[in-house]
Amino acid sequence: MVQKAIRLGGRRSAARPLGNPTRGTTNPNRMRRVDRWLTGPQAWRLRPGTTGAPPIAVDLGYGASPRTAVELFERLRASESLVQVIGIEIEPDRVTQAKPLEQPGLEFRVGGFEIPTEKNPTIIRAFNVLRQYEEADVPAIWDTLRSRLAPNGVVVEGTCDEIGRRSSWVGITNDGPTTLSISLRFGDFALPSEVAERLPKALIHRNIPGERVHGFLEAADRAWLAAAPLASFGNRQRWISMCKTLRTAGWPVLDGVSRWRLGELTVDWSCVAPRTGGLALADDADPAA
Template sequence: MSTLDAKTRGRTSPGRLRALDAYLCRFEPGLLTRTDGPWAHGVFVDVGFGEHPWTTLESAEAFRSLHPELSVVGVELDAARAQAAHVHAGPRTHFRQGGFELPLTADEPARLVRAMNVLRQGPVERVPEVHHTLGRFLLPSGLLVEGSADPEGAVLTAHLLRRPADSADLPPTREALLFHTTFRHGFAPWQFRDWLPRDLRRRVRPGEPMHAFFESWNQVWQHARDTGYTLPADAFRESVTRLATRVSGVVVDSWLLDSGYLVWRPDGGVPP
């Protein structure tokens, strides 16, 4: 256990991260299916799967619809949880005890590392170092996904961090911020605030870029509702469409909007 690691409650629910799986399958298929050179052995790593490995197994099923031979490694800091998950292991599905210093072998480079709901506690100052540590295990242009979701998976946000293609020494680039809602609890932009990645939650205050982002989103959402878009899904779609005219980097894509996703990909990366 490194000084970066901290135990979590480890409670999760089936389906909590299915929306994230769906996004990655649609927008990162090359990352999941690439098999040239070292990518032939590239694995998906799920960090901190908790008491039960439901999310790891669900992701394995989703990603193998694109890459049937994909190897999956579930990592859990708690040794008892890791041992209990072995009942679900198979030739291409592995469960190991470990933390942010991932327990991968030399011939298991990571194409995708997911670390959801594992940084919600602890000092915010450690987040960049965790990102850098996890990023070292990625193949060039590999992806680190780190963020939070509510227990049901109704509200989710995540950093999308890309390892630079030309340097293993640099930290992963803060490429985009992903938001998703199922509308189970209705919709308002401020619902995402408490589920932002750990390093952004304290940045939602006047004068900060995240506060300006949410203020703009809330304004266009209110205007959408005032002009007849009263259903949550309709208000969401219209608000994101209008937000894209105010905030650079907001991705307008029909599948994303219809499915409750917002992707913010600002020039220069997501501001700290």
């Protein structure tokens, strides 16, 4: 039995990591889409601050294989040579197995949502971790993670399929959730809304009429279908047209063609936030209305 409420609130042993073990399944290159976002629009966060201290990135709940943590290290190092990556797992055996892969700038530790690092990390990547929890647990988990962020840091919490072709994530800063990103492999979907089965826990049960995320995915589908004549020029051009149509219609679409051409689309959290519950907006007006 998963003891979410007990582990996330109330009293616990200081030596006991906060959270529950994941299934641990993972595959090489599974996180490439979110890592591409971290080394793209979010790369500025990795620059050393005024103290010159190396930025820290955490791969939380990397699973039975440390491969995705190693890949995160390699990708972030290509963007910022001083970054330090710490893979954190709640299962001690998984950490023991990962230890031989440690090298300067990469290490593995036992821990959970409390993030056992001496300095606050700039990036916390928690992917395919919250799927086992209840939606009601999400606000407390997000608050715990963002409380550990360095200034200008970001938590990226999301989900992807087994081989990383369909992915979505929420960007969470010190002030709370700010963005939702979806990223799909061209040729692997008929409609953008097929990403719904890989939405983050905060949204996956909200894809129903009347909820913002449902309206957003419906609008994306309509824009994608309207751009069908561009299919002869490739799905990349069709996706770019979809993004432009959404922006023109008033949806708070971020970034530009350089990101859209990757099959990526990021919007402001306000247009997808749940209407009720701990992550609802104080103002229930439709941002895209």
